[in-house]
Amino acid sequence: MQTPSTAFAAEPQNTTAQQAVEEQLIRNVLRSFEDCDDLRLKQLMQSLTRHLHAFIRDVQLTETEWNKAIEFLTAVGHITDDRRQEFILLSDILGASMQTININNETYGDATESTVFGPFFVEDAPRIDNGDDIAGAGAGQPCWVEGSVRDTGGNPVPNARIEVWEADEDGFYDVQYTDERVSGRAHLFSDEEGNYRFWGLTPTPYPIPHDGPVGSLLKATGRSPMRASHLHFMVTAPGLRTLVTHIFVRGDELLKYDTVFGVKESLIKDFEQQAAETPTPNGRDLGDRTWARARFDIILAPAES
Template sequence: MPEIPPEQEARESELVERVVASFAGTPEPRTRELVESLTRHLHAFLRETRLTEAEWREAIGFLTAVGEITDERRQEFILLSDVLGASMQTITINNEAHANATEATVFGPFFVEGSPHVGLGGDISGGAPGEPCWVEGRVSDTSGAPVAGALVEVWEADSDGRYDVQYDDDRVAARGHLHTDADGRYRFWAVTPTPYPIPDDGPVGRLLRATGRSPMRAAHLHLMVVADGCRTLVTHVFPRGDAHLDADSVFGVRDSLVVDVEHDLPGTETPDGREVVGPWSRITFDVVLALEGRPSGETQQPELGLDQ
C-alpha cells in the first residue's frame, strides 16, 4: 500500500465519519449498527486497496449483472454469497456447536417450497435420472429422545448434475418431504448423490474463472429438519470418498457430515422389498437437533421464499 499524505488521509477519514454520522437518526438500533459497521468496513476496503474508478465501474457492472440474471428460479446473489464463503460464515456464526447436535451447512439456491409429500418409505426421485438410493435414519434431540413428527425436507441434483428447477419443463423431481414416525425414524428412496458444478454461465461463473477456481460441489443430499421446540437444521449428507470434499466451491463440507455409502449389487434385497433393476445404494444418517434457544444463535427458520 502506498504511503498516503497526511492531508489526503484526513480528507478520506473525514468522509467516512460524515457518512457514518448520516445514519445517526436510524430508529432501529440493530439497523443502525449494521449500516454503520458496513460503511466503515466498505470504506476501509476502498482505502486499503486504493480502488480505481474503472474498477468501481466494473464492480457496479458485475453486481448489476448478478441482479439481471436473478429471477424466481435462479438466485445469483445467493450463489455469490456462497462462493465468497459469506453464506457458510453466517451459518457458522448462527449455529454454534451445541453438545452432539448435527452441524448445519449452507442452504443453497435450489430449495423450493411446496415439495411433494412422499411419506415414510416414499420416493423423492420423481423420475430423476440416477442410481436408486435408500436413505434412512433417526431424528433425536441432544438428550437422545426421539423427535416424532419432525418435518424432513429433502432435495438434490440428479445424476446429470442438475436440479429440477434448472430444466425448462417445470418438472418436479429429486425433492420431497415426509415426517418422522413415533420413534423419530425416517426413510425414503432418492438417487445416489453425485458431484456437480454450480451454475457458472453467469457473473458468478465469470468470477470463478477469473480467480482460477472450480465450480464443482462435492456430492451431497440436502436435508432440512423442522420440529417444535428444536432449532431448525439445514444440513447436507456427503458421501465419503468424493473427489471434491476438500475443494467444495461453496465451502459447505463438514467432516461430521461425511458418511459411508453402501453400494449393493443388482438383485440384492432392498429394505422395503422394492424391486430395483440394476445396482443401488444405501445411506444411514442420524440427525440430532439442538433445542430451540440453544445456543444463543438465531433459531428462526430460514427465509425460504428467496430460493430458486
C-alpha cells in the same frame, strides 16, 4: 517525466492531507446514520461503512474497478429470478453463506452441524410417506436413505418435518429444467419412534450454475465451480432449532475443494454400494440395477440455543 523513485518520494508529502479527506468522509457517512431509530440497523450500516471504506482504501480501488463492480452486481441482479438466485451463489462462493451459518448455529452438544442452504430449495415440495421415492423422473442410481431424528437428550422426535432435495446424475436440480418437472425433492415426517426412510438418488458431483456472472468470476480467479456430492436436508420440529444441512459422500475427491466451502467432517457419510441382486429394505424391485444405501441420524438442538 518522473522516475519511479521520484514519484515514491513525493507521495508522503500529500499523505496527511489525503488521509484527512478520506477519514472526514467516513465520519460524515457514519454521522448520517446517527438518527436511525432501529439500533440494530444503525449498527449494521455503520459497521458496513467502516469495513467497506477500509477495503476501498486498502486496495486503492480505482474508478474503473468500481464501475466494473457495479456492472457485475447489476448482472447478478438481472439473472436472478424465482428459479435462480445468483446472489446466493455469490454469497456461497465467497464463503459468506457458510460463515453466517457458523455464527448463527453454534455447536450445541452433539447436535448435527449445519451447512449452506443453497439456491435450489423450493417451497411446497410434494409430500411422500416413509419408504417412498423422491427421485421422480430424475436420472441416477437409486439410493436408500434412512435414519432417526432425536433431540440432544436422546429422545425420539416424532412428526419432525424433513425436507430433502438433490440434483440428478447429470448435475441438475428439477428447477433448472424448463419442463416444470418436480423431481429429486419432497418432504416427509418422522414416524412415532422418530425414524424416517426414503428412496433418492446416490449423490454425484456437479457444478454450481456457472453460465452467469458468478461463473465468470470463478473462471477469472482460476476457481472450479464444482460442488462435492451431497444431499440436502432441512428438518423442523416444535421447540427445536431448525436444521439446514447436507450429507456428503465419503471418498469423493471434491470434499476438500467444495466451491461453497460447505463440507464438514461430521456430515461425511458412507454410501454403501449394493449389488443388483441384493434385497432392498422395503422390497422394492429394482430389476438389474445396482443401488446404494446410507444412514443419517439427525440430532436437533433446542430452539433457544
